[in-house]
Amino acid sequence: MQAQLARAHQLAYTFFSDFLRDGPTPAVLAQARASSTLAAALAEPRDTHADRDALWAEHEHVFGYCVYPYSGVYLSPETQVGHDRRLINLYAQFGCGPGPDEPEPEPEHLANILRVLASLCRAHNLAGQQQLLNYLASWISVWTDAVVRCQRPVSAAFACLVRDTIYLHRQGLASAQLLDLPPAPTLDLQSPQTTLADIADHLLTPLATGVFLSRHDLASLARRLQLPCGFGGRALLLRNLLRSAARFGSLTAVCEQLAALWEQVLATRHPDCPWAPRLRTTLHHLASIRLAGENRATTDVPAEAL
Amino acid sequence: MSATTKSFLARLLAMAGHSPPNQPDTAGDQKRPQGQMQQPVYHQPNLRPAKLDVVHHGDGRISQYPPSDRWDDWVEYDAKAWPKKLARRYTLVPTICFNCESACGLLAYVDKQTYEIRKFEGNPKHPGSRGRNCAKGPATHNQTYDPERILYPLKRVGARGEGKWKRVTWDQAIADIASKMRASRQARRDGIVYHVGRPGEDHFANRTVQAWGVDGHNSHTNICSASARLGYFAWSGADRPSPDYAQAKATILVSAHLESGHYFNPHAQRIIESKQRGGKIITLDPRLSNTAARSDVWLPTWPGSETYVLLAIARHLIETGRYDRQFVCTWVNWQQTLQAVSTFANDPEVLRVATAAAEHKQQVGAWSFDHFHQLLRALYREFTFERAAAESQVPVERIREAAHIVAHAGNRLAAHTWRSATMGNRGGWQVARCLFLLNVLTGSVATEGGTGLNCWNKFVPKPHSQPPPFNAWNELHMPVQWPFAMYEMSFLLPHFLAEDRGTIDVYFTRVYNPMWINPDGFMWLKALRDEAKIGMHVALTPTWNESAWFADYVLPMGHAGERHDVMSQETHAGQWIGFRQPVRRVAMERAGIPVKRTYEANPGQVWEEAEFWIDLSWAMDPTGELGVKTHFESPYRPGQKITMDEYWGYIFDHSVPGLPEAARAEGLTPLQYMRKYGAFEVKKSVYTPYAKTDDSGRPAGFATPSGKLEFFSPTLHNWGWREQQYCIPWPLQSHVHPSNLDFAAGEMLLLPTFRLPTLIHTRSANAKWLYEISHKNPVWMHPKDAGRLGVTTGDLLYVQTEIGSFVDRVWVTEGIKPGMIAMSHHLGRWRLKQDTGVGAGMSGLAALTETGSAHQLHLLAGGRAWQSPDPDTSRIWWEDIGVHQNLTHAVHPDPVSGAHCWHQKAVCVRKARPDEAHGDVRVDTDKSMAVYREWMALTRSAVDHSPDGTRRPYWFKRPLKPVREAYNLPGRGSNED
Missing domain, CATH: 1.10.3480.10 (TorD-like)
Structure with a gap:
């Protein structure tokens, strides 16, 4: 057998x-x-x-x-x-x-x-x-x-x-040992050195976030929210998406949609799965970005500053 | 999960002839069960389904199109209305794209209820593009419905360049312009100038200018393709290559031809077909372009070193006996070469062969081809792979590999160069000479899979009458310093005007933006503002451009679906003709709505050039005394103005072989056939036409004085370019050769000779889809150089040229050689008023300042969203619209071909300082004139070198040739055969 x-x-x-x-x-x-x-x-x-x-x-x-x-x-x-x-x-x-x-x-x-x-x-x-x-x-x-x-x-x-x-x-084969993942890259949202590009790059790194955001994910999200995201690689699409979301007052919606995606993935993971903490951390990050965007919108800071 | 997976494993085993296993039934480490797939939902269409036309492409793929027998009445769902199933009824009208010179076929979907054009797709009946288009074709829709487009004739009301306009009628504009033309024509034959960018049509405008009886044609060729033209022309008497890519075993591209070359869409299809059949692609390009990435061998040559690589391949063919001796012996002017070699060579080994050859000739009365073989070996013995590697900075193994590929291709070698290296470097025309040498040596001239010439594949029909050649010579266009210019020295026009070489009475810029696209744009600014130098400037353009801002009249002309033209290109080894049509006019006429003038059907009063030229020429010569009007009279109704149906109908009836028969077979007239299909294939294939014999048994040969392919060019030799490096295929040192750059002092090479495939110079600016795809032109820089300068991607970079400087962002990439920077050449559009000019999302708001010879362009703001009837304009999300680098380019007229050698010396490249803003441009026009004079000093004037007292070899091509007497230099000899 x-x-x-x-x-x-x-x-x-x-x-x-x-x-x-x-x-x-x-x-x-x-x-x-x-x-x-x-x-x-x-x-x-x-x-x-x-x-x-x-x-x-x-x-x-x-x-x-x-x-x-x-x-x-x-x-x-x-x-x-x-x-x-x-x-x-x-x-x-x-x-x-x-x-x-x-x-x-x-x-x-x-x-x-x-x-x-x-x-x-x-x-x-x-x-x-x-x-x-x-x-x-x-x-x-x-x-x-x-x-x-x-x-x-x-x-x-x-x-x-x-x-x-x-x-x-x-x-x-009874391979029950825990899965071994390399350490997760970190994102310091409090640092003034952290740029929009850093945030986008972080969100695009599965090892950090537990999700692979594909061009399909980004394009369909942009379509759903009627936001332009341009063409090109994932980094360019996400940067464009975040920038245009900030400009057209849709940053909250983008963060909500991304969070929904992360929640959906998290719901399918075993609580002890090594990806789970990374998914949860990313959800925290998304909430912080959303909050920062809302605060800035009320003080009329240019979108480029985000 | 486990059940279905186990079942899968069991079935796999069963398929392989094994019995199924038992699997332990354990759960996965993931909570997630096999989820329900979200499947697409398919609806049954309410409409009767049509059997679509299927086109099988050479690369194995298929496309489907509405069947042509239902183009008159086509129904399909409106994709934009999804998920509602909204059926729309269309009439499909074929036309020809107007965005580049490929002349690809388009199919306009015109709504039968509203006559709105809903979209443009490919025309499967078009033999060149075969139903496929690049992004620019469908984007014609953007251009048609661009909310910023010019809809009515405008006349300047303030000072020139002040930006104040009033709307006038076509009749008013024509009457005013025609009166100025009439006065000029009565006074002289060189006062009216028609300056054209990419023609996008064959013959109509040229015929019109010839009918005016003036030497008035001025093209953009000397900033585009002059060098390659000279290289091919000196060989063959035809000025362009026409490779049969699809059948090739090897393709050499000295360019990024797959994505952005001339006719790249039809050519790219066929190159990939060849690749899929095992053909190899060799690309010479210092950039890792998309073409280089798709190539089997990429040779990132230092600009100007391409000739060394090509001659090393040639030497390999000669030394290994892999060249086609029979072809060379039959079709090359080798006897002339042997006869002349002692007059241009000074290498003792070469002269030894020359002496032996001459002695043999004296003894037996005929030249021996063996001596020519020895001569080739002696001439090119120094062009080893190692030397080519050293000059080009490319690994020797790659050059050797390229040579082996060429050697194995036999006479199926497709080779192409058009701009790129030929237009970048001083002496670039020798790149074309050396490249075509490979075709000659391999005998792959117009063979199946080889490289033909455009004159055999481009079909230009004849109209009902041809105006006679004029008796005039315009010194502003063809000055004596460049007797071989291919063609008019158009980019030096402002410099010539500054030197008081002449003036212009009426200056037409036709879908052309000379101030923006030419090098040294501030010189153009000065010329266009000077009403004493340019009496009247008429800009014929579909959209605003920087030069039109300095016009006296801005006349709106149609895009691809708004005008009549015929057009053909050498897309492959066949022949076809395409018909561009005003699609709304055709749709309305199909519905029985009469349209007398095309502007009645176009948006606003946008007109088409053909009807405009007829009316203007008629108004210029109302009595017929100038002999102009007669060329615009109907061949069927003497004395009456010709109509569009009559003009094109006559051509299709009388000068397109096979068309009347094909039309008759469908019960149509030739004009109806062309209106229905938009294209006609004249010849399926054209191979080795030079070998075809006439009734007396004489082969057709080549259009050179010798009738042969001229390895040695007696013409160049006789007109003062006697040295070996000019009269046979040989390297010429580029002005950006490493020895001409002081790298230690921080000098770099600026390479501006590439473009992005989705844009086309200034023509595509008002296409929102295209600009969303690409809108900025950062400076490419290798990481080594970036590290040296301390810049990273996105930093601002200051670049100083010989005459000025600009500031742009840097893009650090390994896709460019160290020591050079590169920048795409068609971005950085600007406007001078917030709400007028080039669209706000595609241009920056700029301010021009001037202090003496110092000029500055300062960007006040980048691209931005704005409110318009098109909601997309409020969604512009980009600001960086690029930097107008051409303003800072010094003019570099090649002393032989007259081509502008585009590569620039960047004398200083550094990180920008805080007070230097993105898009800032500074130029000193005194320096411009100094560089111009330095280069002009390199020329060899016809006054000093003409062998027969003429200005230019009579056999050399000109877009419009004057009578023979006009070639005579003032007070000098005659041009008699």
Whole structure:
């Protein structure tokens, strides 16, 4: 039975990796039918002229444009790929990935991590599986939540399936140890040196806040409040959004909407989950920003000062 | 969660031929259950669904469009009304975009109830753009409904530049302007000037100026493409490349062509098609542009060093025998080269080959190609990869890799340069010469996947009559110092006027903003204000611009959906013609509403140029005594003014091969066909037309004096540019070569030759969508330089040029080479009054001050929101609208091509002081004139060097050629063959 289970996990992780890396190719889609949720999402009524195009577009939009499937984005204070040495060390330890001095292209890409995990399953390397599962489980929920918020059915079903498989597999191996997160970057809202850009950058750092704010999140928030946020990277969008919110008297509304998002995520987390304190701290920050904005509005301070 | 996941694992195993496993049933560490997916809700449309036209693009994607047989009556839901399902009934009218020179097809959705244009989308029937557009196409809607646009003819009432205007009728404006033109034309043949930016149309305006009988055409070419034109023209007699990207195995781009080059939308589509089939892209650009990022090999060359890299690739082809000997032997003037080599070379090895070749010729009576092969080896033996790497500051491995890619491409090498390095550097025209040398060596001239020439792919039709050439020579446009200028020395016009070289009676600026776009703008300010130098200034423009502020008349002209024009471009190795239309007029006429003049259908009294030129020319010559009026009479109704239907109908009936037949097949006239589809494909493919033979068996060849591709240019040689570095493809040292910059003293190179893909010079300023995407032009700076100067992104930077200074914010990025700064060149618009001029969200409110030769532009405020009928104007959220750097650029006329060499020497770059504000510009025009004179001293005048007593080689192109006698220098020889 263990061998069958290991084989099942190997197949599952290989499929996940293929889906992420290659997109919805016919071969990948054939395997996707094995999941009832994915199959249901794929069977959604669509514009029949453009089914394949729509799937490809969705894949590109979600995983290429909105929610980046790189562990470094979620686990490094810089929110950048290539900053998580722990993974490279793990690879070196397993002997199945690139060595510390020979990083393969994109070792932090989820597709590559899952491929390594598949090979660990094939090799029945339980210790390796455990460590890599712990690593993945430490951030996969942040990624999955962000994907689900993009409201694209196939991607959402896929991300949930990846997360659930990792959780189930990890629990099956009795890997109950606490998840290990790097320290959270801090934000000093009282400091006069803290700028709008600092606040925006902090809110965009999942390691600090427990949430990955994607371009989809920011754009839909801006649309809901009828605020311009411009175009470009996440940092630019959020800075523009905050600046325009201040200018058009909508800072309170923006803070409320962001807080609602954080509350929603917090409600889904176990109280002992290491992300929970970071989510709560961010809620405090948002409340402070909202208050500061309201005070400044009454004293007619220019929006640029915020 | 666990049940569905277990089931998934079991099914995976089953699919792989295994039996399902048992899974321990433990809960996850997350409270969250498998949530309900929020699925989109789909409604059944109430409308009858239509089968859409599907276009399969070369890169594998598909697009869908309303089927053309239902364009007359198309119904779809209004996206803006969502979630209400509001059906709107449209008539779809094709037209041509007017925002850049690509001439992409647009489809206007005109509401059948209100005749409002609801949106512009792509025209799938257009052979160049094939239904796709860049952001500028749909943004035509912004321009059409811009609340700040000029709706009525305006006449100045205060002093010039005071900003006081009154509304006049078209008749009043035409009568006044025409009387001034008539008086000028009766007195002289060089007093009326038509100064055009990007024409955006083929032939109508040029024909009009020719009909006036004056040497009055003045283009912007010398700040745009003159250098590349000279490079290609000296080789081939055609002044532009036309690569067949889609079929190429390798593409070399000396530019950011994928995102912002000439015809970039149609070209980019085809370059990516080639890439998806395995073709390689090589890009030379000191910036990490989007194009560089998409390339297989990026060569971040120091500006001006591109020729070294290209010649190193050429040497590799020669040394490895990977060049097409047969092609070179057949189509290159190698015999002429062997004959002349001893007159331009001084390298002993080269002269040894020359002597051997001459002796062989004497012995056997014919030249030997083997000697030419030896000559190529001897000439280019110094251009090793290592030398190219040293000059360009690019790793040698990358240059070697590029050479291997070119060598493997064979005769499928697409290569393109247009502005960029050619227009940045002194001697930049040699970049085009060296680049085309690669096409020549690989035999990839107009082959499938190779590089053709524009004259074979751009289709220009003939109207019902062509006015004769004029007998005049305008010294303000084509002065004797630049006999090879490509073309008019337009950016020096204010300097020439300052030197009292002449005056202008009537000066038309046509969709052109010379004071803003040219270098040394304060010189333009002085010229435009001087009524003794420019008697009358008429600005034809759709929107306010800085130069129009100093006009006597501001006449509102139409955008893409408000005018008639024909247009064609060399987008690929085929030929097509497009038809721009006033879409509301066409929609109204389809509904049976008569429209006599296009301004009756356009917003306010916005007119179209074609009808305006006809009326103006008619008024200039009411009796016909000047010979002008006759060219604007109907070919069908003698003595009557020609109508739009007659003018364009005649062209489509008589001069577009295949169109009458295609129209007939659909039961339409050619004009109806073009009104319906907006474009027609004349030829599907054009390959190696030079090899086609006539009845006598003679190949067509090339439009050079030798009929061959001229590796050695006898023309340059005979007109005083005798040295090797001028008459064969060879590097010329740029004015911004590292040896000309004192880095130790803090000097840097300022690179201003790039633009953002969503904007187009000053034309796109009143498009709100485009400005929301990009509205500022910070100074790019490498982290090393930023560290040295102690600046970080967002800091204010002071940049001093040879003639002035500006202050802008810095953007620290590794996407630029150290030692240089870069700045996009089309932002920093300004207006002088709070509520008039360029839109408040797209320009800064500025004050101009002047003390003697010292000029200053001071920004009082940045962009801002304002109230207008368009609620979007109250949502402007940006303030930084960029900095007008061109004011501080010294003029650098290339001594050969006449092109303005855009790169500037930044003599001082430092962190700005507290009293230096963002957007501040200071210039000393005395320094401007000094730099101008320094560069003019480098020229070789026709007076001193003309071999035949003429001003310019007669075979060289001019937009409008005068009669042959006009070429004669005063009191000198004759231009006879």
